[in-house]
Structures are given as structure tokens and as C-alpha cells.
Amino acid sequence: EDKVVQSPLSLVVHEGDTVTLNCSYEVTNFRSLLWYKQEKKAPTFLFMLTSSGIEKKSGRLSSILDKKELFSILNITATQTGDSAIYLCAKETSGSRLTFGEGTQLTVNP
Amino acid sequence: DTEVTQTPKHLVMGMTNKKSLKCEQHMGHRAMYWYKQKAKKPPELMFVYSYEKLSINESVPSRFSPECPNSSLLNLHLHALQPEDSALYLCASSQDSLRHLKYEQYFGPGTRLTVT
Secondary structure, eight states: OOOEEEEOSEEEEETTOOEEEEEEEOOTTOOEEEEEEESSSSEEEEEEEOSTTOOEEETTEEEEEETTTTEEEEEEOSOOGGGOEEEEEEEEEGGGEEEEOOOEEEEEEO | OOOEEEEOSEEEEOTTOEEEEEEEEOSOOOEEEEEEEOTTSOOEEEEEEETTEEEEEOSOOTTEEEEEEETTEEEEEEESOOGGGOEEEEEEEESOOSSSOOSOOEEOOOEEEEEO
């Protein structure tokens, strides 16, 4: 099965807070794990993770994959109101299929 | 240029209409995708084209008919849709889908479809 589970489903924080978003997945046919940010329309790519234990960073965002425990986390430090969005985690399987989790709705209040 | 464009942005159609959604990319990507996203739900894969050939059809009803005229264009032809088909239809592209996905998928802004 290609189930992807994200938590929390919703999160409200204040500017400057640090947040950790979680994503767990089923191991079947795993090839990579991707994170996307979705505001009003198109999901925008954040990270692709294929190797365990190697942190990827982009500014205030970082992500890491644990292939033994089958999960990934997305960290956002010093949050800003512009970080408010739905964060989607997706598992890539054979044939370039992406199975998305339900997403985490992050709201950053000023 | 990492842009995927989609037209129209919004579409309202009756259940007897025939319409088409269009997607275009000029990044030289050889894989293109159609996703359907209902409100407050994640995108769900519908079709994958790889090197202009249909490689995946996720058991999509035949009232949705994809077409890939060339490596830059992807169409989705719609006919006799149902109200429950109303959704955001997203197009995406990536470098290669034949082997392990080494490159991320870039999404277009989507077409908001309403079936009345």
C-alpha cells in the first residue's frame, strides 16, 4: 500500500516560532520522499529525499528522512506569516507515481 | 524557467459539453502528469505521459481523455462529466519518468473546473 500519513493536520503558531511537520509512509516500492508547499494554487517543490540521515536545507527550511523508521520531518525555523500554507508530503513509487498525504495546514500569526 | 502553464484558469461546463484543458512546459521535460485535487484534499494522480506515450492511467473514467501532441504539450479532453468531477486539475512535468525519479515534478497553477 502507498499510504502517507502527515501530522499534525493543522497547526497555528506565532511569528518567530519553530515548527516540525511529520510524515510517515508505507515501505512498499519506496523510491523517494518529497515535500511541497501549497498556497492558493500549485504545489511548489521544497525537497526531495532519497537517502536516510542526510539533512537538506533551504534557508529556514530543512528536512530529513529516516528510512529505517519510515518517516520524514520538515522543520521551519523563525516562521513568518508568508510560511502559512498547506505542506504536502508525497511518496514516490514505481512509474513516478506520487502519493500525497493529507497535508498539514500551517497558519503563522503575526 | 521552471514554469508550467495551464489554460483556462477557470472553466464552467454542463454535463453534455465537450471541453479541453491545456498544459504547456518549455523546460525540456519528457514526463507530464495530470492530477485531480478536490477541496481540502491532496492531489490524486490521474495520468502519466513519458516521452509522449501514456505510461500510467490510474483507472480514470473514459469521460477523461488525455492527449500528448508533443513533448511540450498535454491536453485533457472532457466529455459528459458529472458534478462530482468538479475539482482543481493540476498538470505537472519532470525530467524523466522511465527510471527512478531523479527530478522533482513542477506543477502548473491548475484549472478550476465546475460541472453544472
